Amino acid sequence: MRDVAARAQVSAMTVSRVLKNDTRVGAAARAKVLAAVDELGYRRNEVARSLRLGKPSGMIGLVVTNLANPFYSRLALGAEQVAEEHGLRLVLGNTAEQVKREQELVEDLVSRQVDGMIVVPAGSSQRHLGAAVLGPTPVVLASRPPAGIEADAVLVDDFGGARAATAQLIADGHRCIGFVGNPPVLFTGAERFRGYWAAHEEAGIVPREKWVSRGAHDIPSAEAAARRLLDRPDAPTALFCTNNRMTLGAYRAVRGLGSGTSLAGFDDFDLADLLDVPVTIVAYDADEVGRRAARLLLDRIAKGSSAPQEPCRRTVVPTTVVRHTGT
Structure with missing residues (x-):
């Protein structure tokens, strides 16, 4: 700001007032300051300013596990929409x-004085996300529930959606349904496997362990897992897959x-x-999760850390089953 003031031949206070749109600065002085700002490429440091004024940073963090996944x-995008509205x-x-990597990102966001985080x-x-570690910075979990800490969470109806999709396959006449999923340590994978199994039990069918594969993590590994299930004399007539990458990998194997x-x-x-095989999809509004x-x-940010602690909240985004008959 001192450089801008020297270039415009005004005081640093005048520069500050112009940048804050203070009406007490005359038009001529304002024009000189703005010209100097453009010539020098000056940008106000909003983070430093908020720290000096004791104000929130105006930023919230979002930490996800796989940006390549459209979910x-x-x-x-959903989280950004609400953030921009405020x-x-x-x-x-x-x-x-x-x-x-998650711990490093969270620590970095806290050091940058974000007002809160979605993780x-x-x-x-998630003990590293608790108040004992992060202090007053509020955290909300998405897609997976808290473990080892108290936190608000937004989940998808993983169990209900998987049960409904598997039940639809059974209603279509399938009795030999394979399972292609991610590792069971993941909450979503475990809940979706539970839904797959429950649909069988409700129909009086005992699923076979040899038709279950729970180690895939991307499209190539899902394709390999599906090939192993299908390339056998007693292959299943249908496959349930735990996410879009698993489904695409299984489709490659089927083709x-x-x-x-x-x-x-x-x-x-x-x-x-547009796939050329019948596909039953568990759909939901991913933007709504955000x-x-x-x-x-x-x-939580509005209430502040000094407010009395309320019970943690959990909300579940519903799912629907969409059927594509194949082209």
């Missing part, structure tokens, strides 16, 4: 499902083997209706 990009900016970080946790414990196996999967994805998480976080 998380939609979640981010004049806030969203700062985004990706952990690649690594707990250490999709990578591990099975490659020419088996015509029916598919059901969690998470909608672009062009699902919107709800942002609203919960903003509510």
Whole structure:
């Protein structure tokens, strides 16, 4: 600001007033200051200013596990929509499902004085997200519930959606339904497997363990898992997959083997209706997950750390089953 003042031949106080749109500065002085700002490329340090004034930073953090997954990009858009409605900016970080990376990102966000954070946790414990570690910075979890801490959370109806999709396969006449899913340590994978199993039990069918694969983490590994299930004499006639990457990997296996196996999967994805095999999709509003998480976080921020602690809240985004008959 001193450089701008020297260039415009005014006082630093005048520069400050111009940048704050103070009406006490005359038009001529304002024009000189703004010209000097443009010539020098000056940008006010909003973080430093907020610290000096003791005001919030105007930023909230969002930490997700896999930005390549469309679910998380939609979640981010939903959270950003609510943040912008309240004049806030969203700062985004990706952990690649690594707990250490998550800890580093969270610590960095706290050091940058974010007003709060939405986190999709990578591990099975979130003690590093608790108040004992982060202090007054509020945290809301998305997609996975808290473990080891108390926190608000926004979840998807993983169990109900998986049960409904598997039940639809059974209603279509399938009795041999395989399962292609991510590792059981993940909450979403475990709940969706539980829904898959419950649908069988409700129909009086005992699913076979040899038709269950629970180790895939991306499209290639899901394709390999589906091939192993389908490339056998007693192959299942349908597969339930726990997310869109699993479904796409399974589809590649079905196409490659020419088996015509029916598919059901969690998470909608672009062009699902154009696949040439029947696909049953568990759909939900991923943007709404982000919107709800942002609203919960903003509510905690507004109340402040000095307010009496309320019980932690949990909200569940509903799912629907969408059927594509194949082209």
